[in-house]
Amino acid sequence: MGKLYFKEPVNKNIERNDGFGEIRKDGRTHYGIDYDSPAGTEIRASERGKVVRASFVPKDGNYGYTVIIDHTPEASDNERHIYTLYAHLSSLNVSCGDMVSQEQAIGLSGNTGTASFYRNTGRQFHLHFEVIDTRESGKMNWNSEGGTGYNGHVNRVNPDGYFGNPDLEVNGTVGDHPISEQYLEEILDRMDLKLDEEFRLQIMVDGKNVGCFGNGNETIEMKIRI
Numbered sequence: 001m002g003k004l005y006f007k008e009p010v011n012k013n014i015e016r017n018d019g020f021g022e023i024r025k026d027g028r029t030h031y032g033i034d035y036d037s038p039a040g041t042e043i044r045a046s047e048r049g050k051v052v053r054a055s056f057v058p059k060d061g062n063y064g065y066t067v068i069i070d071h072t073p074e075a076s077d078n079e080r081h082i083y084t085l086y087a088h089l090s091s092l093n094v095s096c097g098d099m100v101s102q103e104q105a106i107g108l109s110g111n112t113g114t115a116s117f118y119r120n121t122g123r124q125f126h127l128h129f130e131v132i133d134t135r136e137s138g139k140m141n142w143n144s145e146g147g148t149g150y151n152g153h154v155n156r157v158n159p160d161g162y163f164g165n166p167d168l169e170v171n172g173t174v175g176d177h178p179i180s181e182q183y184l185e186e187i188l189d190r191m192d193l194k195l196d197e198e199f200r201l202q203i204m205v206d207g208k209n210v211g212c213f214g215n216g217n218e219t220i221e222m223k224i225r226i
């Protein structure tokens with residue numbers, strides 16, 4: 001069992017302009033939180049996990065450029081999976097299959113997808129954020145072609161019940177062997193690496209992939225045994 005601890009995907013000074021469960025003018029319910037993030041705001045992973053989708057989503061809500069992270073990548077297909085979804089981005093920093101650490105920048109805020117319909121309303125650029133919790137029903141069928149794995153609002157839950165909740169226990173998360181940032185910085189100092197520009201560091205602990213840092217093209221694998 002591992003613990004998950006979700007954080008909000010943008011800096012504290014960015015306000016919300018639409019909450020979970022609000023009814024839109026067209027009668028549809030809003031199943032996420034909208035953050036009033038200006039163009040180019042860094043969007044950060046709410047918790048560590050595995051990117052299961054990083055592409056344009058034209059259907060299922062017209063999310064535009066979207067990142068979906070599975071925070072339970074080691075849970076079996078039949079076990080509970082918890083995902084977060086980040087929509088309307090202008091650019092993506094991650095690819096499908098990447099392991100990401102908590103608060104890693106995964107993309108920049110934009111207005112792709114339906115967000116462009118809000119032109120001239122002052123809320124064109126925003127982050128639409130969702131938490132999708134399958135509870136006992138197993139893994140979602142994400143794919144790169146347009147399917148976003150859920151049926152209507154099913155499994156999309158209020159993120160406020162997840163932020164900072166210390167009691168979210170799930171099977172086999174990558175959070176089993178956390179590495180402190182300070183320890184990582186020490187290691188990187190010794191290695192004299194410039195991660196963002198040139199390298200990407202993939203960290204394995206006891207054979208488990210626990211996260212990656214940096215966005216460079218060259219990947220270095222660090223294997224640690226505890």
Ligand SMILES: [Zn+2]
Nearest residue numbers: 032033034128
């Ligand atoms: Zn929204």
